Amino acid sequence: MKIALLGYGKMGQTIERIALERGHEIVLKKDEFNTYDGLSNADVAIDFSIPMVAVSNISSCFHANVPVISGTTGWLEHYDEMATLCKEKNGAFISSSNFSLGVNLFFELNDYLAKMMAKFDSYRVEMEEIHHTQKLDAPSGTAISLAKGVIANSNYTGWALEKPESTHPSKSELAKQIPIDAIRTENVPGTHTVSYISEVDTIEIKHTAHNRDGFALGAVIAAEWIVGKKGIFTMKDVLNFNN
Helix, strand or coil, rough: CCCEECCCCHHHHHHHHHHCCCCCHHHHHHHCCCCCCCCCHHCCCECCCCCCHHHHHHHHHCCCCCCCECCCCCCCCHHHHHHHHHCCCEEEEEEEECCHHHHHHHHHHHHHHHHHCCCCCCCEEEEEEEEECCCCCCCCHHHHHHHHHHHHCCCCCEEEECCHHCCCCHHHHCEEEEEEEEEEECCCCCEEHHHHCCCEEEEEEECCCCCCCCHHHHHHHHHHCCCCCCEEHHHHHHHHCCC
């Protein structure tokens, strides 16, 4: 399989190593200093760039008829626009806040726990995410996905970065918001904790990434899966969770 890497930072380099180990070829390493020359030769593109260039990268793939796997976060206000373009160009697309196989299992566990805990209003939900200081967006896309999973399966209506004290919400409004604490520290690939807290105890689920390899491997597996397909998919499709 011929892969175009859109973004060649630490994640792009890790994806390159794992892709080569799995017998694939890299035909483009796109960074800020070069062009999309070579993109049309790719069987699939993997985008781990930065928010301000993600839309350009993804749209270039659709115009070149190249399936795209995007792990960039912080650009999702343009997601509907990219989804529409994908359909117009009869393309193939997976965008995920986290391609790690372990994190996607964690998403499923989070959904299941949220359904169970929705019956017990004595517990409140809080989330914490810890990442390296180079991460540009906060909270992380993974934390937002976790919050959306809880919201879809409970009476919560939204999330807020830390506690939204500046807006002076009412107690009832605050109770419907999931507070997310985003911590940035050196050399942390990613840790996410979902806590259900009551006056008498706390129930927690936690995922800790030890390195970037899990994210990279999941992205390469998604790339292998999407070749030859048309449409918009998720990691649930790749991992067959929908069945």
